Amino acid sequence: MASFSCRRALLVLEVLFVTFLSVSGFLPETGRLAGDDIIEVNRSQREFDYFALSFQWPGTYCRGTRHCCSKNACCRGSNAPTHFTIHGLWPDYNDGSWPSCCYRSDFNEKEISTLMDGLEKYWPSLSCGSPSSCHGGKGSFWGHEWEKHGKCTSPVFHDEYNYFLTTLNIYLKHNVTPVIFSSTIDVGCPFGYVASNSDKYPLGGIVTAIQNAFHINPEVVCKKGAIDEIRICFYRDFKPRDCVGSKDVTSKKSCPKYVSLPEYTPLDGEAMVLKMPSDRDVL
Ligand code: U2P
Numbered sequence: 001m002a003s004f005s006c007r008r009a010l011l012v013l014e015v016l017f018v019t020f021l022s023v024s025g026f027l028p029e030t031g032r033l034a035g036d037d038i039i040e041v042n043r044s045q046r047e048f049d050y051f052a053l054s055f056q057w058p059g060t061y062c063r064g065t066r067h068c069c070s071k072n073a074c075c076r077g078s079n080a081p082t083h084f085t086i087h088g089l090w091p092d093y094n095d096g097s098w099p100s101c102c103y104r105s106d107f108n109e110k111e112i113s114t115l116m117d118g119l120e121k122y123w124p125s126l127s128c129g130s131p132s133s134c135h136g137g138k139g140s141f142w143g144h145e146w147e148k149h150g151k152c153t154s155p156v157f158h159d160e161y162n163y164f165l166t167t168l169n170i171y172l173k174h175n176v177t178p179v180i181f182s183s184t185i186d187v188g189c190p191f192g193y194v195a196s197n198s199d200k201y202p203l204g205g206i207v208t209a210i211q212n213a214f215h216i217n218p219e220v221v222c223k224k225g226a227i228d229e230i231r232i233c234f235y236r237d238f239k240p241r242d243c244v245g246s247k248d249v250t251s252k253k254s255c256p257k258y259v260s261l262p263e264y265t266p267l268d269g270e271a272m273v274l275k276m277p278s279d280r281d282v283l
Helices: 002-024 058-064 109-122 141-148 160-173 176-181 203-214 269-275
Strands: 050-056 085-092 219-223 226-234
Touching: 050 058, 050 160, 058 226, 085 141, 085 160, 109 141, 109 160, 141 160, 176 203, 203 219, 203 226
Parallel strands: none
Antiparallel strands: 050 085, 050 226, 219 226
């Protein structure tokens, strides 16, 4: 009898606690950044298994630039990035899925203000748009990455500052840009890989260069035959490991056997001025 009423009391406490968490927004959530702002609450969301660091190739992304604004790094004219930039550091599960939007708390850009130079250079937004935040609003690219992915990296990270700082350091330590552009593996010409709008390179050569440098299999994502992203994966202690989607990377559906690394030609000055809406216009 005593243990029964004890269990009942515990149950009541548990219900009260869950209600408190749910009202205060502390429960983990999974799901997508839905346009309709519906967030699916999933109480069983578990700790992630590994990290994927996603590098994006601005030459491919910036080809889609139609108008400019100050926050878009594609719009920096001759200073537009010519290196792979960071898309994000994502927590992943070994089954190929990933947690997202784990806890409710607002992104505070002030916490990473001392990292701005590094973020602007290596982790800039390549778009004028404002991505959705997890809880229905719109925000910055960094806010999106922190809310959707960074907050699901517990127990490794608990705050924005360490998440962004560590990501910058891991990116610099495993930088694919010099690995690819100083490689001549399978390239078919003595000059190695060069950003170009006409040349195509064997995907296998790019993958081999990364395998040789970091001793892991990367994941490669293409868009219209061009390298869009290269992902390198890490155990939770940041030792490199294969990405789950990296098996037999040359047969990956998104990339052909020969891929391009487009060179981005910035919009010319006049077109940029004519098409330059304020940041507010593009929200
Ligand atoms: O690949 C398309 C988008 O899915 C999200 N993604 C992909 C792989 C992964 O391991 N984790 C992950 O979250 C990314 O969404 P975003 O951060 O851009 O919102 C990726 O762009």
